[in-house]
Amino acid sequence: MITAHTAEAVREAEEPLLAAGVPLMERASFALSTAIARELRAREQPVSGARVLLLVGGGNNGGDALHAGAYLARRGCAVRAALLAPEARVHPAGLSAARRAGVQVEQVAGEDGLVSLAASHPVWVDGLTGIGASGGLRSPLAEAVEALTDRAAELRRVGSPPLIVAVDVPSGIGVDDGSLPGPVLPADLTVTMGAVKAGLVLPPAAPLAGRIEVVDLGLELGEAEAMSLEEGDAAARWPVPGTADHKYTRGVLGVAAGSATYPGAAVLTVAGALATGPGMVRYLGAPSVSAAVLGAYPEVVAGSGRVQAWVLGPGVDPDDEIRLEELAEYRDAAAEAGVPVIFDAGGLSLLHEREVKAEGPTVITPHAGELAALLTARGNDVARAEVDAAPAAHARRAAQLTGAVVLLKGSATVIAAPDGPRYVQAEATGWLATAGAGDVLAGVLGTLATAAQSTAEAGHRRVTARELADVAALAVFVHGRAARRAAGLPPHALPAAAGGPAGHPLRAGDVAAALPAVIGELLG
Numbered sequence: 419m420i421t422a423h424t425a426e427a428v429r430e431a432e433e434p435l436l437a438a439g440v441p442l443m444e445r446a447s448f449a450l451s452t453a454i455a456r457e458l459r460a461r462e463q464p465v466s467g468a469r470v471l472l473l474v475g476g477g478n479n480g481g482d483a484l485h486a487g488a489y490l491a492r493r494g495c496a497v498r499a500a501l502l503a504p505e506a507r508v509h510p511a512g513l514s515a516a517r518r519a520g521v522q523v524e525q526v527a528g529e530d531g532l533v534s535l536a537a538s539h540p541v542w543v544d545g546l547t548g549i550g551a552s553g554g555l556r557s558p559l560a561e562a563v564e565a566l567t568d569r570a571a572e573l574r575r576v577g578s579p580p581l582i583v584a585v586d587v588p589s590g591i592g593v594d595d596g597s598l599p600g601p602v603l604p605a606d607l608t609v610t611m612g613a614v615k616a617g618l619v620l621p622p623a624a625p626l627a628g629r630i631e632v633v634d635l636g637l638e639l640g641e642a643e644a645m646s647l648e649e650g651d652a653a654a655r656w657p658v659p660g661t662a663d664h665k666y667t668r669g670v671l672g673v674a675a676g677s678a679t680y681p682g683a684a685v686l687t688v689a690g691a692l693a694t695g696p697g698m699v700r701y702l703g704a705p706s707v708s709a710a711v712l713g714a715y716p717e718v719v720a721g722s723g724r725v726q727a728w729v730l731g732p733g734v735d736p737d738d739e740i741r742l743e744e745l746a747e748y749r750d751a752a753a754e755a756g757v758p759v760i761f762d763a764g765g766l767s768l769l770h771e772r773e774v775k776a777e778g779p780t781v782i783t784p785h786a787g788e789l790a791a792l793l794t795a796r797g798n799d800v801a802r803a804e805v806d807a808a809p810a811a812h813a814r815r816a817a818q819l820t821g822a823v824v825l826l827k828g829s830a831t832v833i834a835a836p837d838g839p840r841y842v843q844a845e846a847t848g849w850l851a852t853a854g855a856g857d858v859l860a861g862v863l864g865t866l867a868t869a870a871q872s873t874a875e876a877g878h879r880r881v882t883a884r885e886l887a888d889v890a891a892l893a894v895f896v897h898g899r900a901a902r903r904a905a906g907l908p909p910h911a912l913p914a915a916a917g918g919p920a921g922h923p924l925r926a927g928d929v930a931a932a933l934p935a936v937i938g939e940l941l942g
């Protein structure tokens with residue numbers, strides 16, 4: 419599990435160690451220097467003689483960069499430090515360590531000098547601001563970062579990109595919320611001190627951090643601000659059937675999806691559900707859609723009966739009041755029985771009224787546009803762009819307003835419980851942004867919610883919001899992995915922008931088809 423923390427939590431955890439005289443900065447900066455050397459070797463570039471430019475701000479983040487620069491200079495690198503804060507404000511111990519080690523230090527004023535300095539150094543170390551920054555970068559750092567970002571893009575275009583290493587965080591990101599309040603220099607590698615910061619995993623800032631390496635400083639941290647399931651976590655949580663199981667103990671999923679306009683949404687939801695391994699899927703909908711579903715999947719049972727979780731809404735027209743009334747009936751029956759409900763697409767409109775709160779265990783699965791519409795309908799006027807700019811905060815807000823677990827879809831998907839864990843999963847690929855991919859996800863989530871309900875029933879208790887958030891993260895994890903497989907991408911390949919393979923197009927149905935193999939591989 420990747421656990422990510424706020425700046426305040428990291429500072430609190432550092433305090434007792436600093437008070438006890440533990441040399442945290444020495445450790446952090448030494449580890450930073452070895453990470454840079456390792457990265458150079460991995461790129462088959464010699465460490466000795468490497469030309470390294472330190473971008474130094476007026477805080478301890480700059481101190482880290484200067485100390486690391488001193489270590490690198492002692493290993494034979496040609497290191498220069500560009501001071502972007504007045505020298506009197508730059509970390510004094512870092513500055514003298516750097517000078518003693520032969521680092522050439524110069525005060526930089528204006529972007530032109532900085533950019534030409536940068537052009538002659540293939541390694542840039544971003545030590546402008548770290549966890550002490552607040553708000554977007556101010557002048558002159560903002561202009562410097564803009565100029566450097568442009569220069570890096572030009573160098574990338576001509577095939578000689580610099581290696582950009584961020585110290586602790588790419589300077590200028592919202593450290594706690596992953597926002598981008600101003601310019602940020604995108605990094606290839608972020609060496610983060612003591613713990614992953616929430617802004618390194620939360621969108622939209624997360625992709626700007628590149629690969630993340632954590633320096634272990636022995637910090638004792640409390641509950642995480644954000645978490646990401648990794649392979650081992652997903653495997654450990656997967657509901658593997660035992661010898662005593664039968665289809666009803668594994669769970670029956672009810673699907674009310676599709677319409678005359680969008681019959682495919684029902685087929686794809688069921689495809690996702692069946693590929694995830696339910697005991698049974700019941701389909702409830704118009705006879706023509708039902709025929710399409712049964713034609714594609716004869717395993718499905720049409721008609722009502724006992725269910726242990728519901729998926730309500732994929733492919734449902736939000737203006738079709740008769741259908742929405744049916745969905746509301748299923749929802750009410752679910753609330754009475756205490757079984758989980760997943761509202762997707764057209765079904766989300768059942769939560770548009772301001773007073774409506776989830777009555778039982780509930781997940782909603784909007785994309786940014788649908789979340790903006792839901793928040794706006796409930797009196798919080800929000801545009802889609804605002805959700806995109808701060809997805810984690812808006813997901814949390816919607817969770818608090820509706821009482822549901824919110825699964826906010828995107829290139830990184832954020833999951834927020836009303837008062838509990840927040841997950842972010844970014845396994846997927848841009849090829850997944852295709853019609854019907856969300857229907858498949860709703861089906862995957864439905865089956866996993868059904869399994870969670872079966873476990874809860876066996877223990878004579880209700881599924882909790884925490885469990886549902888966990889299940890939602892698991893669904894997004896395998897859905898993303900299946901998308902990668904369907905696009906011909908290995909699970910751990912670098913993004914195409916960082917030199918990894920591009921993959922190939924996929925259809926939503928391919929994602930469902932890839933699921934059993936992905937799950938099998940996960941479980942070993």
Ligand SMILES: NC(=O)C1=CN([C@@H]2O[C@H](COP(=O)(O)OP(=O)(O)OC[C@H]3O[C@@H](n4cnc5c(N)ncnc54)[C@H](OP(=O)(O)O)[C@@H]3O)[C@@H](O)[C@H]2O)[C@@H](O)CC1
Pocket residue numbers: 432436442443446447475476477478479480482503546547548549550551552553554555556557559585586587611
């Ligand atoms: N504690 C430790 O022992 C350890 C700490 N460690 C390291 O310390 C880092 C935290 O250092 P920190 O607290 O000194 O703050 P830091 O991130 O350098 O920023 C302060 C500087 O930024 C400036 N600034 C702020 N906002 C700005 C803006 N919007 N736009 C422009 N400028 C802005 C601010 O200027 P001011 O506002 O004061 O004018 C000041 O100059 C942490 O990330 C890690 O790298 C590790 O070595 C582990 C051990």
Ligand SMILES: Nc1ncnc2c1ncn2[C@@H]1O[C@H](COP(=O)(O)OP(=O)(O)O)[C@@H](O)[C@H]1O
Pocket residue numbers: 763785827828829830831846847848849850851852853854855856857858859
């Ligand atoms: N750029 C992207 N990179 C990776 N995954 C994405 C990207 N954009 C969207 N997705 C994922 O693709 C799916 C799209 O779902 P959705 O928007 O509901 O589409 P539909 O309603 O057509 O099924 C979601 O799982 C979402 O997280």
Ligand SMILES: [K+]
Pocket residue numbers: 479544545546547548584585586587588589
């Ligand atoms: K930084």
